[in-house]
Amino acid sequence: MKPARMLRVLGLAGLGSLAAFSATAQDAGYYYGGLSVGQSRARIDDERITAGLLGAGLRTTTMSLDESDTAFKLFGGYQFNRYLAVEGGYFDLGKFGFTSTTVPAGTLNGQIKLRGFNLDLVGTLPLSERFSVIGRVGAQVARASDSFSGTGAVQVLSPNPSKRATNYKVGLGLQYEVNPSFLVRAEAERYRIDDAVGNRGDINMYSVSLVFPFGRTPAPAPRAMPVSTYVAPAPMAEAPRPVPPPVxxxxxxxxxxxxxxxxxxxxxxxxxxxxxxxxxxxxxxxxxxxxxxxxxxxxxxxxxxxxxxxxxxxxxxxxxxxxxxxxxxxxxxxxxxxxxxxxxxxxxxxxxxxxxxxxxxxxxxxxxxxxxxxxx
The missing domain is CATH 3.30.1330.60 (OmpA-like domain)
Known part of the structure; x- marks a missing residue:
């Protein structure tokens, strides 16, 4: 696989500066968990596959590509203040594949599955009381499980290679606070991936997330400070009179x-x-x-x-x-x-x-x- 068109992940360089504003955060720290579901997209390097088959004396006549799949994440984290959090989770980017038809007659089928764990630093930049921009940068450990099979003139020497590798990941998105106990995110993320046959590339994931804070405590409401009042004494009189109510x-x-x-x-x-x-x-x-x-x-x-x-x-x-x-x-x-x-x-x-x-x-x-x- 080779990189897809680069995401323009703006604002990630500001994660460090966001931490400087922690003293003005409105909420105390809290834990949260959530679920993301969306679509993953890859770019299969069909030119490299065609060249490899040609080197084996096989000419490619047609090739079909499967470059997208359903992806999901399960995650949890700790929000230190309004601007900075650390988040970890499990991700499954789905599977991608191809089928190539050759002359002499034969077919080559290939498939890769990608899943792993990540740890991110997440920065939040409030735009209004409820909307915020979020940016993330982190590390992820992904396992690539490949599967190859051939028919006719195509023979596969290593049908099930696999590899586990550590790489970076980045992301950018928007967050909306429905209420203090429920948030919604829309994000685009990029995962750098090593497959099991010597190639490196990028997988892009576009997702919607539901976030559930635990024990979140909003800033305390201010206390009203009544001014002490003075009550004038009742005037002295010869005949008893009702004492007027305090004023x-x-x-x-x-x-x-x-x-x-x-x-x-x-x-x-x-x-x-x-x-x-x-x-x-x-x-x-x-x-x-x-x-x-x-x-x-x-x-x-x-x-x-x-x-x-x-x-x-x-x-x-x-x-x-x-x-x-x-x-x-x-x-x-x-x-x-x-x-x-x-x-x-x-x-x-x-x-x-x-x-x-x-x-x-x-x-x-x-x-x-x-x-x-x-x-x-």
């Missing part, structure tokens, strides 16, 4: 935008919805006049864009309260402050380029503040 003029909580939303997005994450549910549960049956919702961003990006993003995030929180039936729409007030009210100081977070270190330093500025007014 809490306002209560507020600040939520990290990184927990409520994906980076540079305004769609609530599941853990963000849980945090908002917890805050509303603290209010219980208390009555109030209005709830103010303020969105804030860091200074990265343009001021006009940050203003719009902060307002969209505040409106997303408002819409969630309304859809859940927690608050009447007329009691909600939203505003976007953009980057105008940072929590951090310029001397603490220096620079203007969005490096991972600066993004992490400016995290307190990306927030949504919810303030309840007129509690009673």
């Amino acid at each position: 809490a003029p306002r209560q507020s909580a600040s939520f990290s935008a990184d927990s409520l939303f994906a980076f540079d997005a305004a769609t609530l994450r599941p853990e963000g919805r849980s945090a908002l549910d917890g805050f509303m549960a603290q209010l219980g049956g208390l009555q109030f006049d209005t709830i103010g919702i303020e969105g804030h961003t860091d200074r990265l990006g343009g001021a006009a864009y940050n203003q719009r993003l902060s307002l969209r995030r505040a409106e997303a929180v408002k819409d969630y309260f309304v859809v859940q039936g927690r608050v009447a729409p007329e009691k909600l007030r939203v505003s976007g402050k953009g980057e105008s009210a940072p929590v951090t100081r310029p001397e603490d977070c220096k620079g203007q380029t969005a490096t991972p270190q600066l993004i992490a330093c400016l995290q307190p500025d990306r927030r949504v503040v919810v303030e309840v007014n007129g509690l009673r």
Whole structure:
């Protein structure tokens, strides 16, 4: 076999740099397992087969090729953080073959089966909250089992050669997170293979994978921090009067935008919805006049864009309260402050380029503040 048209496996060189971002990962490490099913494709070197037969005094008249088959993988791995995992598994690339008809009259039949084990380093580059690009590079040990038979003028001297060899493998694909316990991948992979008769070539596998994380723990939701309230004492009077109920003029909580939303997005994450549910549960049956919702961003990006993003995030929180039936729409007030009210100081977070270190330093500025007014 000889190499098929080369896959353009882009981004594999970035696997090492992805590891540098591990400090910003949102999930703790977890184990996972899965299954891949797809199609494998090879390129049989018909010119070499024809030349070999001609050297034996046999001229090839026709040749039929079987260059594709069903392939599958069983795999398991450990995801260290959002960007890096190690994965091992068993693969079966199927079988490929040919039939050659010769003059003097005869036929030569050949078939190869390929299966083995692999160990890969898998890098993940998030594109959005659910979509990611994945790239892999690793080593695999494959066993090639050949089978040859001849009829008529064709005689086979070694009918069942086999060989086990270690080679590289690479791959590129997309991953979609259906939920924290179920992911779907679509991948193209290349396996470097040694057959058992002195040839080297590539097998390409195109597959769909189902991935099942075990015990995956999402990032904890932020806790609402109510402001302590002051209750004025009842006024002294000659005649006893009913003591008025305690008055809490306002209560507020600040939520990290990184927990409520994906980076540079305004769609609530599941853990963000849980945090908002917890805050509303603290209010219980208390009555109030209005709830103010303020969105804030860091200074990265343009001021006009940050203003719009902060307002969209505040409106997303408002819409969630309304859809859940927690608050009447007329009691909600939203505003976007953009980057105008940072929590951090310029001397603490220096620079203007969005490096991972600066993004992490400016995290307190990306927030949504919810303030309840007129509690009673």
